[in-house]
Amino acid sequence: MKHYFTLLVLTPTICFSCMAQNQSSTMAPGDSSQTNRISFKFSFGPGKVAPGYTQVLPATAYTNSLGYGFDSDSMVTAVDRGSEDPLFASFCTSDKLFFFSVAVPEGNYKVTVTLGDSQGQSMTTVKAEARRLMLERIHTDFGKFEKRSFMVNVRTPMMPPGNAIKLNTREWNAQTGEAVTRTWDNKLTLQFGDERPCVCAVEIEKVDDAVTVFLVGDSTVTDQPREPYGTWGQLLSRWFKPPVAIANHAESGETLKADVLIAATGVKPNIEFLKNSGIQTQWGILTDDHLQTNIPGVYAAGDVCETFDIARNTRFVNAIWPMAVEQGRFAGLNMAGRKAEYPGSFRMNSIGNFIGFPAMSMGVTHPDECSYVEEECHFQEIKTRSENTYKKLILKNGCIVGAIFVGQTQKCGIMTELLRKQVDVSDFVGVLVSKNLNFMDLVPLLRRNGDKFPEPEFKELMDTGL
Ligand SMILES: Cc1cc2nc3c(=O)[nH]c(=O)nc-3n(C[C@H](O)[C@H](O)[C@H](O)COP(=O)(O)OP(=O)(O)OC[C@H]3O[C@@H](n4cnc5c(N)ncnc54)[C@H](O)[C@@H]3O)c2cc1C
Numbered sequence: 001m002k003h004y005f006t007l008l009v010l011t012p013t014i015c016f017s018c019m020a021q022n023q024s025s026t027m028a029p030g031d032s033s034q035t036n037r038i039s040f041k042f043s044f045g046p047g048k049v050a051p052g053y054t055q056v057l058p059a060t061a062y063t064n065s066l067g068y069g070f071d072s073d074s075m076v077t078a079v080d081r082g083s084e085d086p087l088f089a090s091f092c093t094s095d096k097l098f099f100f101s102v103a104v105p106e107g108n109y110k111v112t113v114t115l116g117d118s119q120g121q122s123m124t125t126v127k128a129e130a131r132r133l134m135l136e137r138i139h140t141d142f143g144k145f146e147k148r149s150f151m152v153n154v155r156t157p158m159m160p161p162g163n164a165i166k167l168n169t170r171e172w173n174a175q176t177g178e179a180v181t182r183t184w185d186n187k188l189t190l191q192f193g194d195e196r197p198c199v200c201a202v203e204i205e206k207v208d209d210a211v212t213v214f215l216v217g218d219s220t221v222t223d224q225p226r227e228p229y230g231t232w233g234q235l236l237s238r239w240f241k242p243p244v245a246i247a248n249h250a251e252s253g254e255t256l257k258a259d260v261l262i263a264a265t266g267v268k269p270n271i272e273f274l275k276n277s278g279i280q281t282q283w284g285i286l287t288d289d290h291l292q293t294n295i296p297g298v299y300a301a302g303d304v305c306e307t308f309d310i311a312r313n314t315r316f317v318n319a320i321w322p323m324a325v326e327q328g329r330f331a332g333l334n335m336a337g338r339k340a341e342y343p344g345s346f347r348m349n350s351i352g353n354f355i356g357f358p359a360m361s362m363g364v365t366h367p368d369e370c371s372y373v374e375e376e377c378h379f380q381e382i383k384t385r386s387e388n389t390y391k392k393l394i395l396k397n398g399c400i401v402g403a404i405f406v407g408q409t410q411k412c413g414i415m416t417e418l419l420r421k422q423v424d425v426s427d428f429v430g431v432l433v434s435k436n437l438n439f440m441d442l443v444p445l446l447r448r449n450g451d452k453f454p455e456p457e458f459k460e461l462m463d464t465g466l
Pocket of ligand 1: 301302304321322324
Protein backbone atom coordinates (compact mmCIF):
# COMPACT_ATOMS: atom_id res chain seq x y z
CA MET A 1 0.00 0.00 0.00
CA LYS A 2 1.32 3.45 -0.83
CA HIS A 3 1.96 5.89 1.94
CA TYR A 4 0.87 9.40 1.14
CA PHE A 5 2.43 12.41 2.75
CA THR A 6 2.46 16.09 2.17
CA LEU A 7 4.91 18.90 2.69
CA LEU A 8 3.72 19.16 6.28
CA VAL A 9 5.42 15.94 7.31
CA LEU A 10 8.72 16.69 5.62
CA THR A 11 11.65 17.56 7.80
CA PRO A 12 12.91 21.14 7.70
CA THR A 13 16.16 19.82 6.27
CA ILE A 14 14.46 18.57 3.14
CA CYS A 15 12.58 21.79 2.73
CA PHE A 16 15.83 23.69 3.07
CA SER A 17 17.51 21.43 0.58
CA CYS A 18 14.86 22.24 -1.97
CA MET A 19 15.25 25.96 -1.36
CA ALA A 20 18.97 25.66 -1.84
CA GLN A 21 18.37 24.27 -5.32
CA ASN A 22 17.84 27.77 -6.61
CA GLN A 23 20.93 29.25 -5.00
CA SER A 24 24.29 29.32 -6.60
CA SER A 25 26.77 30.87 -4.21
CA THR A 26 29.86 28.99 -3.14
CA MET A 27 30.70 29.48 0.51
CA ALA A 28 33.40 28.21 2.78
CA PRO A 29 32.46 24.90 4.39
CA GLY A 30 32.08 24.48 8.08
CA ASP A 31 29.40 27.02 8.82
CA SER A 32 25.71 26.34 9.22
CA SER A 33 24.80 27.86 5.86
CA GLN A 34 26.93 25.31 3.99
CA THR A 35 23.92 23.77 2.16
CA ASN A 36 23.91 26.89 -0.03
CA ARG A 37 27.03 25.65 -1.74
CA ILE A 38 27.01 23.80 -4.98
CA SER A 39 30.67 22.87 -5.04
CA PHE A 40 32.71 21.24 -2.32
CA LYS A 41 36.31 20.20 -1.89
CA PHE A 42 37.29 17.84 0.93
CA SER A 43 40.74 16.76 1.96
CA PHE A 44 40.80 13.51 3.95
CA GLY A 45 43.04 12.85 6.91
CA PRO A 46 45.25 14.94 9.20
CA GLY A 47 47.87 15.89 6.62
CA LYS A 48 48.41 19.25 4.94
CA VAL A 49 45.23 20.78 3.50
CA ALA A 50 45.29 22.44 0.09
CA PRO A 51 43.79 25.94 -0.20
CA GLY A 52 40.03 25.85 -0.75
CA TYR A 53 39.70 22.34 0.70
CA THR A 54 37.90 21.39 3.90
CA GLN A 55 39.64 18.89 6.12
CA VAL A 56 37.77 15.69 7.00
CA LEU A 57 39.04 13.69 9.97
CA PRO A 58 37.83 10.26 11.18
CA ALA A 59 35.91 12.07 13.91
CA THR A 60 34.05 14.25 11.38
CA ALA A 61 30.60 12.71 11.72
CA TYR A 62 27.73 13.87 9.53
CA THR A 63 25.24 16.19 11.24
CA ASN A 64 22.50 18.25 9.68
CA SER A 65 24.10 21.43 10.96
CA LEU A 66 27.56 20.60 9.62
CA GLY A 67 26.13 19.29 6.35
CA TYR A 68 28.97 16.87 5.61
CA GLY A 69 30.92 14.10 7.28
CA PHE A 70 31.16 10.34 7.77
CA ASP A 71 27.73 8.78 7.89
CA SER A 72 25.95 5.67 9.17
CA ASP A 73 28.37 5.07 12.07
CA SER A 74 31.32 4.52 9.75
CA MET A 75 34.48 3.34 11.50
CA VAL A 76 37.29 5.18 9.77
CA THR A 77 40.99 5.60 10.43
CA ALA A 78 43.33 8.16 8.90
CA VAL A 79 46.95 7.88 7.79
CA ASP A 80 49.25 10.88 7.45
CA ARG A 81 52.19 10.25 5.09
CA GLY A 82 53.58 13.74 5.67
CA SER A 83 53.86 14.39 1.96
CA GLU A 84 54.47 17.97 0.78
CA ASP A 85 51.68 17.81 -1.81
CA PRO A 86 48.56 18.41 0.26
CA LEU A 87 46.33 16.42 -2.14
CA PHE A 88 48.31 13.25 -1.46
CA ALA A 89 49.47 13.96 2.09
CA SER A 90 47.00 11.75 3.94
CA PHE A 91 43.98 9.53 3.43
CA CYS A 92 41.09 7.86 5.24
CA THR A 93 40.56 4.12 5.15
CA SER A 94 38.68 1.31 6.89
CA ASP A 95 38.45 -2.46 6.81
CA LYS A 96 34.67 -2.08 6.65
CA LEU A 97 32.45 -0.15 4.27
CA PHE A 98 32.40 3.53 5.16
CA PHE A 99 30.10 6.33 4.07
CA PHE A 100 30.67 10.01 3.46
CA SER A 101 27.70 12.33 2.96
CA VAL A 102 27.22 15.93 1.90
CA ALA A 103 23.90 17.79 2.08
CA VAL A 104 23.05 18.97 -1.43
CA PRO A 105 20.02 20.17 -3.35
CA GLU A 106 18.44 17.89 -5.91
CA GLY A 107 20.42 17.65 -9.16
CA ASN A 108 23.33 16.03 -10.95
CA TYR A 109 26.79 16.20 -9.40
CA LYS A 110 30.21 15.54 -10.80
CA VAL A 111 32.22 13.79 -8.11
CA THR A 112 35.99 13.51 -8.37
CA VAL A 113 37.83 11.26 -5.96
CA THR A 114 41.58 11.00 -5.44
CA LEU A 115 42.62 7.51 -4.36
CA GLY A 116 45.97 6.05 -3.36
CA ASP A 117 48.75 5.85 -0.79
CA SER A 118 52.28 7.21 -1.22
CA GLN A 119 53.63 4.25 0.76
CA GLY A 120 51.40 1.35 -0.25
CA GLN A 121 48.94 -0.13 -2.68
CA SER A 122 45.24 0.56 -2.62
CA MET A 123 42.06 -1.00 -4.00
CA THR A 124 38.85 1.01 -3.80
CA THR A 125 35.29 0.47 -4.98
CA VAL A 126 32.98 3.48 -4.83
CA LYS A 127 29.20 3.37 -4.77
CA ALA A 128 26.82 6.30 -4.43
CA GLU A 129 23.40 6.85 -2.92
CA ALA A 130 21.60 3.48 -2.66
CA ARG A 131 24.58 1.39 -3.78
CA ARG A 132 24.88 2.66 -7.35
CA LEU A 133 28.20 1.36 -8.63
CA MET A 134 30.46 4.24 -9.68
CA LEU A 135 34.03 2.95 -9.59
CA GLU A 136 34.88 -0.72 -9.52
CA ARG A 137 38.09 -2.02 -7.93
CA ILE A 138 40.37 0.92 -8.68
CA HIS A 139 43.89 -0.26 -7.99
CA THR A 140 46.82 2.03 -7.31
CA ASP A 141 50.41 0.86 -7.01
CA PHE A 142 52.82 1.86 -4.28
CA GLY A 143 53.17 5.66 -4.41
CA LYS A 144 50.67 6.09 -7.25
CA PHE A 145 47.36 7.95 -7.19
CA GLU A 146 44.21 7.80 -9.30
CA LYS A 147 41.87 10.73 -9.82
CA ARG A 148 38.49 9.50 -11.12
CA SER A 149 35.27 11.39 -11.88
CA PHE A 150 31.68 10.17 -12.13
CA MET A 151 28.19 11.62 -12.06
CA VAL A 152 25.70 11.15 -9.24
CA ASN A 153 22.03 11.98 -9.59
CA VAL A 154 20.50 13.19 -6.34
CA ARG A 155 16.76 13.47 -5.89
CA THR A 156 14.32 14.38 -3.15
CA PRO A 157 10.56 13.82 -2.98
CA MET A 158 9.91 17.56 -3.24
CA MET A 159 7.92 18.71 -6.24
CA PRO A 160 7.28 22.43 -6.30
CA PRO A 161 4.95 24.15 -5.84
CA GLY A 162 4.11 22.55 -2.52
CA ASN A 163 3.77 18.98 -3.77
CA ALA A 164 5.75 15.89 -3.01
CA ILE A 165 6.19 12.48 -4.59
CA LYS A 166 4.15 9.84 -2.80
CA LEU A 167 6.63 7.48 -1.20
CA ASN A 168 5.92 4.06 0.26
CA THR A 169 6.95 2.71 3.63
CA ARG A 170 10.12 1.19 2.18
CA GLU A 171 11.18 4.68 1.18
CA TRP A 172 9.83 6.96 3.87
CA ASN A 173 9.29 6.68 7.63
CA ALA A 174 6.19 8.68 8.50
CA GLN A 175 6.94 8.50 12.23
CA THR A 176 10.39 10.06 12.03
CA GLY A 177 9.65 12.07 8.90
CA GLU A 178 12.87 10.83 7.34
CA ALA A 179 13.81 8.95 4.20
CA VAL A 180 14.43 5.25 4.76
CA THR A 181 16.63 4.90 1.69
CA ARG A 182 19.52 7.07 0.53
CA THR A 183 17.66 7.53 -2.75
CA TRP A 184 15.25 10.00 -1.20
CA ASP A 185 17.24 11.81 1.50
CA ASN A 186 18.71 15.27 1.15
CA LYS A 187 22.32 14.13 0.88
CA LEU A 188 24.77 12.85 -1.65
CA THR A 189 26.28 9.77 -0.04
CA LEU A 190 29.41 7.98 -1.20
CA GLN A 191 30.20 4.46 -0.04
CA PHE A 192 33.85 3.36 -0.03
CA GLY A 193 34.96 -0.25 0.26
CA ASP A 194 37.09 -3.08 -1.16
CA GLU A 195 40.43 -4.59 -0.11
CA ARG A 196 42.16 -1.34 0.90
CA PRO A 197 40.23 1.82 0.14
CA CYS A 198 42.46 4.90 0.44
CA VAL A 199 40.53 8.14 -0.02
CA CYS A 200 42.70 11.28 -0.20
CA ALA A 201 40.23 13.84 -1.51
CA VAL A 202 36.67 14.26 -2.75
CA GLU A 203 35.43 17.11 -4.91
CA ILE A 204 31.76 17.61 -5.65
CA GLU A 205 30.34 20.03 -8.18
CA LYS A 206 26.75 20.54 -9.30
CA VAL A 207 26.34 20.18 -13.08
CA ASP A 208 23.19 21.76 -14.47
CA ASP A 209 23.67 20.70 -18.09
CA ALA A 210 24.44 17.03 -17.52
CA VAL A 211 23.01 14.42 -19.87
CA THR A 212 20.55 12.52 -17.69
CA VAL A 213 19.59 8.95 -18.52
CA PHE A 214 16.32 8.06 -16.79
CA LEU A 215 15.65 4.43 -15.95
CA VAL A 216 12.24 3.02 -15.17
CA GLY A 217 11.45 -0.55 -14.26
CA ASP A 218 10.81 -2.89 -11.37
CA SER A 219 12.81 -4.74 -8.73
CA THR A 220 15.23 -5.97 -11.37
CA VAL A 221 16.23 -2.39 -12.19
CA THR A 222 15.72 -0.33 -9.04
CA ASP A 223 18.58 0.68 -6.74
CA GLN A 224 18.37 -2.17 -4.23
CA PRO A 225 19.50 -0.61 -0.96
CA ARG A 226 20.69 -3.77 0.79
CA GLU A 227 23.08 -6.66 0.16
CA PRO A 228 22.93 -9.23 -1.34
CA TYR A 229 20.48 -7.72 -3.82
CA GLY A 230 21.69 -5.98 -6.94
CA THR A 231 20.25 -4.95 -10.29
CA TRP A 232 21.55 -3.94 -13.68
CA GLY A 233 20.05 -0.50 -13.08
CA GLN A 234 22.38 0.19 -10.19
CA LEU A 235 25.40 -1.16 -12.07
CA LEU A 236 24.81 0.91 -15.20
CA SER A 237 26.47 4.08 -13.87
CA ARG A 238 29.79 2.16 -13.75
CA TRP A 239 29.92 2.34 -17.58
CA PHE A 240 29.26 6.05 -18.01
CA LYS A 241 31.54 9.03 -17.57
CA PRO A 242 30.69 12.72 -17.01
CA PRO A 243 28.59 14.41 -18.29
CA VAL A 244 26.22 11.41 -18.29
CA ALA A 245 24.24 10.87 -15.10
CA ILE A 246 22.01 7.83 -14.53
CA ALA A 247 18.77 8.69 -12.75
CA ASN A 248 17.29 5.38 -11.67
CA HIS A 249 13.56 5.83 -11.05
CA ALA A 250 12.75 2.12 -11.16
CA GLU A 251 10.76 0.84 -8.20
CA SER A 252 10.22 -2.59 -6.67
CA GLY A 253 6.76 -4.07 -6.68
CA GLU A 254 5.41 -2.06 -9.58
CA THR A 255 3.21 -4.14 -11.87
CA LEU A 256 1.66 -3.64 -15.25
CA LYS A 257 -1.22 -5.98 -15.95
CA ALA A 258 -1.23 -7.67 -19.36
CA ASP A 259 -2.53 -10.86 -20.93
CA VAL A 260 0.73 -11.79 -22.59
CA LEU A 261 4.35 -11.00 -21.94
CA ILE A 262 6.73 -11.38 -24.83
CA ALA A 263 10.42 -11.13 -24.11
CA ALA A 264 12.58 -10.88 -27.18
CA THR A 265 16.17 -10.20 -27.99
CA GLY A 266 17.93 -8.77 -30.99
CA VAL A 267 20.85 -9.90 -33.07
CA LYS A 268 24.29 -8.35 -33.04
CA PRO A 269 26.70 -9.84 -35.55
CA ASN A 270 30.15 -10.43 -34.10
CA ILE A 271 32.19 -8.29 -36.49
CA GLU A 272 34.68 -6.73 -34.08
CA PHE A 273 37.45 -8.92 -35.39
CA LEU A 274 37.06 -7.37 -38.86
CA LYS A 275 38.13 -3.92 -37.67
CA ASN A 276 40.92 -2.64 -39.91
CA SER A 277 40.50 -5.63 -42.23
CA GLY A 278 39.11 -3.48 -45.02
CA ILE A 279 35.92 -5.56 -45.17
CA GLN A 280 32.90 -3.27 -45.24
CA THR A 281 30.41 -3.68 -42.41
CA GLN A 282 27.36 -1.86 -41.13
CA TRP A 283 25.03 -3.85 -38.89
CA GLY A 284 26.68 -6.95 -40.33
CA ILE A 285 29.14 -7.75 -43.11
CA LEU A 286 27.93 -6.22 -46.37
CA THR A 287 27.59 -8.70 -49.22
CA ASP A 288 26.66 -8.44 -52.90
CA ASP A 289 24.30 -10.59 -55.01
CA HIS A 290 26.84 -13.42 -54.89
CA LEU A 291 27.45 -13.09 -51.13
CA GLN A 292 30.89 -11.71 -51.80
CA THR A 293 32.19 -8.93 -49.57
CA ASN A 294 33.84 -5.82 -50.99
CA ILE A 295 37.14 -7.77 -50.95
CA PRO A 296 37.21 -10.12 -53.95
CA GLY A 297 37.41 -13.76 -52.94
CA VAL A 298 36.06 -13.15 -49.43
CA TYR A 299 32.47 -14.34 -48.91
CA ALA A 300 30.06 -14.21 -45.97
CA ALA A 301 26.87 -16.06 -45.01
CA GLY A 302 24.54 -16.44 -42.06
CA ASP A 303 23.73 -14.32 -39.04
CA VAL A 304 26.92 -12.32 -39.42
CA CYS A 305 26.04 -10.69 -42.71
CA GLU A 306 23.59 -8.33 -44.35
CA THR A 307 22.12 -9.87 -47.48
CA PHE A 308 19.43 -8.64 -49.82
CA ASP A 309 16.03 -8.68 -48.10
CA ILE A 310 13.26 -9.23 -50.65
CA ALA A 311 10.51 -7.76 -48.46
CA ARG A 312 12.42 -4.66 -47.42
CA ASN A 313 14.16 -4.18 -50.74
CA THR A 314 17.45 -3.47 -48.99
CA ARG A 315 20.21 -5.35 -47.22
CA PHE A 316 19.26 -6.75 -43.81
CA VAL A 317 20.37 -9.33 -41.24
CA ASN A 318 17.77 -12.11 -41.29
CA ALA A 319 19.15 -14.29 -38.55
CA ILE A 320 17.37 -17.60 -38.87
CA TRP A 321 18.68 -21.07 -39.50
CA PRO A 322 17.16 -21.78 -42.99
CA MET A 323 18.57 -18.48 -44.30
CA ALA A 324 21.99 -19.22 -42.86
CA VAL A 325 21.99 -22.64 -44.52
CA GLU A 326 20.78 -21.25 -47.85
CA GLN A 327 23.35 -18.44 -47.78
CA GLY A 328 26.08 -20.92 -46.88
CA ARG A 329 25.11 -22.95 -49.94
CA PHE A 330 25.19 -19.93 -52.26
CA ALA A 331 28.46 -18.62 -50.82
CA GLY A 332 29.96 -22.09 -51.26
CA LEU A 333 28.80 -22.36 -54.88
CA ASN A 334 30.30 -18.97 -55.70
CA MET A 335 33.53 -19.75 -53.88
CA ALA A 336 33.74 -22.95 -55.95
CA GLY A 337 33.52 -20.89 -59.11
CA ARG A 338 29.87 -21.35 -60.05
CA LYS A 339 28.16 -18.01 -60.50
CA ALA A 340 25.09 -18.40 -58.30
CA GLU A 341 23.06 -15.27 -57.71
CA TYR A 342 21.51 -15.21 -54.24
CA PRO A 343 17.81 -14.36 -54.66
CA GLY A 344 17.55 -12.80 -51.20
CA SER A 345 16.04 -13.61 -47.86
CA PHE A 346 13.27 -12.38 -45.63
CA ARG A 347 12.33 -12.76 -42.00
CA MET A 348 10.27 -15.78 -40.93
CA ASN A 349 8.98 -16.84 -37.53
CA SER A 350 6.80 -19.77 -36.63
CA ILE A 351 5.51 -20.65 -33.17
CA GLY A 352 3.56 -23.85 -32.57
CA ASN A 353 1.80 -22.55 -29.50
CA PHE A 354 1.35 -18.84 -29.02
CA ILE A 355 -1.06 -18.52 -26.06
CA GLY A 356 -2.81 -21.59 -27.36
CA PHE A 357 -2.66 -20.76 -31.07
CA PRO A 358 -0.19 -21.62 -33.82
CA ALA A 359 1.27 -18.42 -35.25
CA MET A 360 3.65 -17.41 -37.98
CA SER A 361 4.90 -14.22 -39.54
CA MET A 362 7.09 -13.47 -42.52
CA GLY A 363 8.65 -10.48 -44.20
CA VAL A 364 7.60 -7.12 -42.85
CA THR A 365 4.65 -6.86 -40.51
CA HIS A 366 4.00 -3.20 -41.28
CA PRO A 367 4.54 -1.16 -44.46
CA ASP A 368 6.76 1.30 -42.53
CA GLU A 369 9.42 -1.39 -42.35
CA CYS A 370 9.88 -1.13 -46.10
CA SER A 371 12.05 1.90 -45.59
CA TYR A 372 13.66 1.67 -49.00
CA VAL A 373 10.74 2.10 -51.35
CA GLU A 374 10.78 3.34 -54.88
CA GLU A 375 8.46 6.14 -55.86
CA GLU A 376 4.87 5.27 -56.82
CA CYS A 377 4.70 2.42 -54.35
CA HIS A 378 1.25 1.25 -53.40
CA PHE A 379 0.82 -0.60 -50.11
CA GLN A 380 -2.22 -2.55 -48.98
CA GLU A 381 -2.90 -4.13 -45.59
CA ILE A 382 -5.52 -6.86 -45.68
CA LYS A 383 -6.75 -8.14 -42.32
CA THR A 384 -9.31 -10.82 -41.57
CA ARG A 385 -10.39 -11.95 -38.15
CA SER A 386 -12.61 -14.74 -36.86
CA GLU A 387 -13.13 -16.11 -33.38
CA ASN A 388 -9.95 -18.18 -33.50
CA THR A 389 -7.97 -16.77 -36.39
CA TYR A 390 -6.23 -13.58 -37.39
CA LYS A 391 -4.71 -13.08 -40.82
CA LYS A 392 -2.86 -10.13 -42.21
CA LEU A 393 -1.25 -9.66 -45.60
CA ILE A 394 0.90 -6.69 -46.56
CA LEU A 395 1.10 -6.11 -50.28
CA LYS A 396 3.47 -3.78 -52.11
CA ASN A 397 2.36 -3.11 -55.68
CA GLY A 398 0.24 -6.25 -55.48
CA CYS A 399 3.04 -8.55 -54.22
CA ILE A 400 3.22 -10.00 -50.72
CA VAL A 401 5.97 -8.37 -48.62
CA GLY A 402 4.70 -9.54 -45.25
CA ALA A 403 2.14 -11.73 -43.54
CA ILE A 404 0.90 -12.72 -40.11
CA PHE A 405 -1.22 -15.80 -39.55
CA VAL A 406 -2.54 -16.74 -36.11
CA GLY A 407 -4.80 -19.69 -35.39
CA GLN A 408 -4.58 -21.17 -38.88
CA THR A 409 -1.12 -21.61 -40.33
CA GLN A 410 -1.58 -24.67 -42.55
CA LYS A 411 -0.54 -24.12 -46.15
CA CYS A 412 1.40 -20.99 -45.27
CA GLY A 413 4.31 -22.38 -47.25
CA ILE A 414 2.62 -21.09 -50.38
CA MET A 415 2.74 -17.58 -48.90
CA THR A 416 6.52 -17.80 -48.49
CA GLU A 417 6.87 -18.91 -52.13
CA LEU A 418 4.68 -16.06 -53.33
CA LEU A 419 6.73 -13.59 -51.28
CA ARG A 420 10.04 -15.07 -52.38
CA LYS A 421 9.06 -14.96 -56.07
CA GLN A 422 7.28 -11.59 -55.78
CA VAL A 423 4.15 -12.70 -57.58
CA ASP A 424 1.36 -10.18 -58.11
CA VAL A 425 -1.49 -11.69 -56.06
CA SER A 426 -3.91 -8.75 -56.28
CA ASP A 427 -6.67 -10.95 -57.78
CA PHE A 428 -6.17 -13.77 -55.30
CA VAL A 429 -6.18 -12.02 -51.93
CA GLY A 430 -9.59 -13.44 -51.03
CA VAL A 431 -8.37 -16.96 -51.76
CA LEU A 432 -5.16 -16.49 -49.77
CA VAL A 433 -6.89 -15.39 -46.56
CA SER A 434 -9.89 -17.70 -46.93
CA LYS A 435 -10.65 -20.23 -44.23
CA ASN A 436 -10.54 -23.11 -46.71
CA LEU A 437 -7.47 -22.28 -48.74
CA ASN A 438 -7.05 -24.95 -51.39
CA PHE A 439 -3.89 -25.15 -53.51
CA MET A 440 -5.99 -25.95 -56.54
CA ASP A 441 -7.61 -22.51 -56.29
CA LEU A 442 -4.17 -21.01 -56.87
CA VAL A 443 -3.36 -22.98 -60.02
CA PRO A 444 -4.50 -20.15 -62.32
CA LEU A 445 -2.17 -17.80 -60.47
CA LEU A 446 0.74 -20.23 -60.86
CA ARG A 447 -0.02 -20.71 -64.56
CA ARG A 448 -0.10 -16.97 -65.13
CA ASN A 449 3.36 -16.73 -63.53
CA GLY A 450 4.71 -20.01 -64.93
CA ASP A 451 8.19 -18.56 -65.50
CA LYS A 452 8.53 -17.98 -61.76
CA PHE A 453 7.57 -21.56 -60.84
CA PRO A 454 9.93 -23.85 -62.78
CA GLU A 455 10.27 -26.34 -59.90
CA PRO A 456 8.94 -29.86 -60.62
CA GLU A 457 6.33 -29.83 -57.85
CA PHE A 458 4.70 -26.68 -59.29
CA LYS A 459 4.96 -27.94 -62.86
CA GLU A 460 3.20 -31.13 -61.80
CA LEU A 461 0.41 -29.14 -60.19
CA MET A 462 -0.04 -26.99 -63.28
CA ASP A 463 0.10 -29.99 -65.58
CA THR A 464 -2.89 -31.64 -63.91
CA GLY A 465 -5.08 -29.85 -66.39
CA LEU A 466 -7.40 -28.69 -63.63
C1 LIG B 1 18.24 -18.71 -28.67
C2 LIG B 1 18.14 -18.85 -30.15
C3 LIG B 1 17.05 -19.45 -30.71
C4 LIG B 1 16.95 -19.58 -32.09
N1 LIG B 1 15.85 -20.18 -32.61
C5 LIG B 1 15.75 -20.35 -33.92
C6 LIG B 1 14.64 -21.01 -34.51
O1 LIG B 1 13.73 -21.43 -33.82
N2 LIG B 1 14.60 -21.14 -35.85
C7 LIG B 1 15.58 -20.67 -36.65
O2 LIG B 1 15.50 -20.83 -37.85
N3 LIG B 1 16.66 -20.03 -36.12
C8 LIG B 1 16.76 -19.86 -34.80
N4 LIG B 1 17.86 -19.22 -34.27
C9 LIG B 1 18.84 -18.64 -35.17
C10 LIG B 1 19.81 -19.69 -35.69
O3 LIG B 1 20.40 -20.36 -34.60
C11 LIG B 1 20.88 -18.95 -36.48
O4 LIG B 1 20.26 -18.27 -37.54
C12 LIG B 1 21.93 -19.87 -37.06
O5 LIG B 1 22.55 -20.60 -36.05
C13 LIG B 1 22.96 -19.01 -37.80
O6 LIG B 1 24.03 -19.80 -38.21
P1 LIG B 1 25.45 -19.13 -38.44
O7 LIG B 1 26.36 -20.23 -38.85
O8 LIG B 1 25.30 -17.97 -39.34
O9 LIG B 1 25.88 -18.52 -37.03
P2 LIG B 1 26.15 -19.27 -35.66
O10 LIG B 1 25.33 -20.52 -35.53
O11 LIG B 1 26.00 -18.22 -34.61
O12 LIG B 1 27.67 -19.73 -35.79
C14 LIG B 1 28.72 -18.77 -35.74
C15 LIG B 1 29.93 -19.48 -35.13
O13 LIG B 1 31.06 -18.64 -35.26
C16 LIG B 1 31.76 -18.59 -34.05
N5 LIG B 1 32.47 -17.30 -33.97
C17 LIG B 1 31.96 -16.08 -33.71
N6 LIG B 1 32.93 -15.14 -33.77
C18 LIG B 1 34.07 -15.80 -34.09
C19 LIG B 1 35.42 -15.38 -34.29
N7 LIG B 1 35.78 -14.11 -34.20
N8 LIG B 1 36.34 -16.32 -34.60
C20 LIG B 1 35.97 -17.63 -34.72
N9 LIG B 1 34.71 -18.08 -34.54
C21 LIG B 1 33.78 -17.18 -34.23
C22 LIG B 1 30.69 -18.74 -33.00
O14 LIG B 1 31.23 -19.23 -31.80
C23 LIG B 1 29.75 -19.76 -33.65
O15 LIG B 1 30.14 -21.08 -33.40
C24 LIG B 1 17.97 -19.09 -32.91
C25 LIG B 1 19.08 -18.48 -32.33
C26 LIG B 1 19.17 -18.35 -30.98
C27 LIG B 1 20.40 -17.70 -30.37
